Ligand SMILES: Cc1cc2nc3c(=O)[nH]c(=O)nc-3n(C[C@H](O)[C@H](O)[C@H](O)COP(=O)(O)OP(=O)(O)OC[C@H]3O[C@@H](n4cnc5c(N)ncnc54)[C@H](O)[C@@H]3O)c2cc1C
């Protein structure tokens with residue numbers, strides 16, 4: 107590899123110090139082989155600027171902590187190799203989420219609120235019986251549930267979504283995907299009516315404008331639009347049923 | 356002392372990984388109020404990174420037929436090289452089938468038995484029975500007599516943590532994330548809670564509770580090359596040890612995983628070998644059967660890691676700019692298997708090494724992976740030395756793993772210890788009252804405030820925290836690795852003692868204001884160096900080889916002198932840990948041959 111010098115332009119703002127307005131700060135680093143944004147940012151912190159804030163946990167594209175906007179695109183920083191980028195690299199925090207400082211955003215609270223709003227847990231009236239065998243499930247069903255369950259809640263789909271950027275209450279592709287996960291799960295006893303309450307409105311499955319940015323941005327390559335249309339079909343059917351019932355009344 | 360926020364609760368849980376959250380759920384089900392603290396949102400805890408699976412002797416799949424808790428118990432005790440507590444191992448193996456089924460009830464999409472005939476990659480034929488169809492299946496992992504590792508593709512930790520966190524949400528447990536416990540508050544007899552620092556704005560917060568549970572995971576990041584998440588710095592262990600009265604157990608027992616990817620050290624799960632992957636040397640020769648004809652690539656982890664190191668030393672490693680390595684070969688498993696059951700591995704290889712494992716070999720070398728040692732507790736999870744302090748999961752040493760943990764036994768341990776210890780915590784808490792002196796709290800807060808002030812002002816010196824850290828990581832890598840010997844360990848102890856001095860003279864380069872990350876590192880460094888010293892000094896004193904602790908100068912297990920557990924205390928002002936020893940509880944299986952890998956040396 108030709109030894110490039112990389113120029114990073116990084117968003118700086120500390121909400122604790124509002125008197126210092128947001129600005130872009132420049133750092134230069136020599137590129138090394140196999141360098142990721144994770145490696146680069148740690149090098150910057152350890153050698154150039156120990157005050158720089160950013161989040162990494164697994165550094166293996168598994169935990170969803172490190173999403174940021176890299177040269178205009180929301181993605182996971184730990185799996186972004188610098189060799190795939192031009193020598194000028196701009197890093198911004200994800201929009202939509204509350205800023206903690208510099209590149210760190212509070213995706214945790216957003217996803218927790220979403221999970222509480224959609225009651226993202228298995229709703230069952232059955233008691234667990236420690237002496238009984240597990241309930242059987244078809245392996246195919248298990249794998250179908252795992253598909254949307256793979257979401258790492260990084261926020262890339264939400265950050266890149268036009269609706270989420272203008273509507274604070276929009277569940278976003280991640281939220282709808284989470285609902286799809288429970289709809290697919292035979293252990294969850296919620297009825298279509300109950301799901302309709304959760305995702306039937308504008309802030310749910312029908313808020314999406316179909317711009318598809320979520321699909322393109324998902325680092326886990328979850329087919330978010332497919333999950334969305336699955337939820338929409340279910341909700342449309344339920345919506346029609348509700349209408350007919352009203353008419354019948 | 357300035358004003359500070361105080362929260363009061365019944366049960367304070369420090370750590371929101373699987374062990375911490377399972378404990379919280381147990382407390383909630385017993386009607387107790389709890390607060391969970393975490394450095395990161397719970398779903399980003401290191402538990403989510405576990406891919407391979409969780410051991411439970413359900414015996415549903417064809418290769419698991421005939422399995423039961425007795426055999427799981429024997430595997431665990433042998434795996435530990437007789438270093439574990441057998442009463443704990445018994446309780447664990449009896450409980451874990453229930454734990455797996457309960458996780459299924461709570462939503463984990465475990466892979467299931469599919470009836471019919473199958474041919475394994477090595478040509479063996481088997482038939483999954485019709486009557487078992489739809490029950491939870493298992494895969495092969497190292498050191499087990501049967502296929503026992505339950506899994507969801509290769510996202511087992513992820514699906515477990517998401518299901519567990521959904522229960523935490525359902526129960527409405529309080530979670531404070533981006534909060535770091537920096538010291539325990541205690542009066543010499545009883546733990547009262549913690550002083551924590553907010554990683555959102557830097558403020559100090561006091562948490563007061565009837566019981567406090569440490570569930571902070573492992574310390575992998577003491578080593579320069581570790582499969583662990585970057586937040587695994589062992590803080591729960593050193594804040595407990597810092598009390599001077601709570602010991603850490605068996606800190607010298609450090610596990611290396613055979614297959615970390617060179618040079619990013621990201622793990623390739625044991626599932627890859629369990630599903631039929633091979634290890635190859637520079638001549639593309641499959642060498643493990645030469646050393647371990649029976650278990651081959653699936654001997655115990657410590658054994659495989661040693662064999663690999665031995666083979667590299669014999670000149671069969673592949674040279675690279677990052678040092679010699681070996682190859683992991685899964686090409687013969689086929690695209691379909693790799694892209695579905697081992698998809699996460701395929702992604703990791705692609706993203707971090709630019710490799711397609713369906714067509715190419717994966718460069719691997721043994722890498723630090725797991726901390727068998729931790730806060731020493733009794734079989735109820737109650738810490739030695741302080742009432743009201745408990746520990747669970749990887750940060751604890753109730754001692755299920757002894758000197759080597761079996762793959763798949765750790766996820767299982769997090770859930771089982773959450774259930775078992777959670778119940779004991781609840782019993783204790785229901786009978787406890789919240790009595791403490793305001794002065795004890797004030798003293799501890801003042802102590803922490805002063806530490807922070809000194810770091811910011813540079814009163815004690817201007818040592819660079821990142822430099823000390825780098826030197827500590829390298830010291831452990833170079834001298835306290837897979838094979839150990841007296842002179843190396845002495846070198847490590849000497850160097851770490853110097854670093855321990857320097858760690859007390861750290862001064863910040865940045866302002867330290869707000870959620871400043873340099874301050875966070877500076878607050879941890881002394882404790883981290885102490886843990887490194889506990890590992891090195893404990894290893895130096897232990898003049899035998901047992902499980903993962905392999906002394907070249909003492910290659911044999913020595914039950915006469917060393918069938919005992921190390922307890923490491925750190926008295927105030929000490930320069931080295933004070934070591935003490937206690938016997939290992941043997942209830943059923945007297946020390947014997949490990950059965951496989953016994954020639955490891
Ligand atoms: C890459 C990898 C793969 C693995 N695969 C498997 C596998 O297939 N099967 C298996 O059985 N085991 C596996 N393991 C081991 C297993 O994943 C861990 O041992 C287990 O998940 C630890 O869980 P825990 O709840 O104890 O801790 P963790 O999940 O590490 O959680 C620790 C929690 O403590 C919090 N915390 C830490 N310090 C503080 C502090 N000072 N203040 C507040 N909060 C704090 C963190 O934020 C986090 O929430 C794997 C490990 C690795 C590294």
Ligand code: FES
Pocket residue numbers: 161162163164165166167168169170171172173182183184185
């Ligand atoms: S750090 Fe975990 S996804 Fe990037």
